[in-house]
Amino acid sequence: MNPIRSISSILLIAAWSSASAETMRFEDAAGILGASCVKEIDANCRGVSLDPGRLKDCLLRNQDSLSAQCKTDYVRAFDAIQKRVAARSAVVKICERDAVKLCGGPQKQGGQTLECILTATRGVSARCNQAIGEAGYR
């Protein structure tokens, strides 16, 4: 990993950690994994595709051969992806009451509920707002 990428990766992780509670975009999390561990994946996990089970296990099994950068970043990247997934799936449930109040009930499809709540200028509960923020929808 070249120095510029290392610095960018550190800054991105620092910004993400210090920002409210917004979870990291999938693009950034997966990008960190790919950029930090390309050599290690080629050397130790050839034939293993991006997969939170198999690829993570492979990197874990080969801890001793990983660069310090990869060792740190693969854990953070998979963790960030998992947190984003959890935050996104939590929004609809947490905002269910808001959906009833502001949108006439939870819609059949999550996207419709979300779009309705995201366009509401007033009346969204603090808890729902927080969930939206954590999921990165605002």
Added chain:
Amino acid sequence: MRLGKKSRRGIGSFIVLLIGFMAPLSSAQAQANATPEDWVNKLVGLETAPDLEVAALRQQALERVKSKADGVPLQRPPVAMQLLKLPRLAVEIQFDEDSSVIRPESYRTLGRIADTLYDPALLPYKFLIVGRTAATGKREFNLTLSQRRADAIRGALVTTFKISPKRLQGIGLGEEQLLDAAHPTAPINQRFELATVGKAL
């Protein structure tokens, strides 16, 4: 598809074409410069779900290859004309040579596809990932490889980013759906499509 050496041709470089409504196809570079919002905008706008049977389409492509019909790539019509009318967007994905293993260099792109599919405007929709290749090597091999690669993209989106498997289907069309039919061996033909195909109920 039998690709050349890594040093000459790069690794198995593919393009995912996220289909945008009647949008002209742009280069991989233009796609790389596009913002996440651009991706979403190119995928919205499906008004009527197409009459699309994936199993039938797969069979249609297989039969054409086995019968050796339309043998000359330069005169080969797309096997699935209906896909051309759907919302789409092109994105490059790299694979190991002759393999369905996605290169780490393309993880970021996969992540962006996931971000796109989670956008509230696209959450109600389902998509078809269509694998394609350039007209180099054997047609049947290309058909099989493109299917495996489409399945690999789907697999990563489902397992890593938890996109609902009900929203994604994969199909490989090999070299039966050339993007640049005037240049059948051009790398731009090594691509996938991800088409907005209807509402995910």
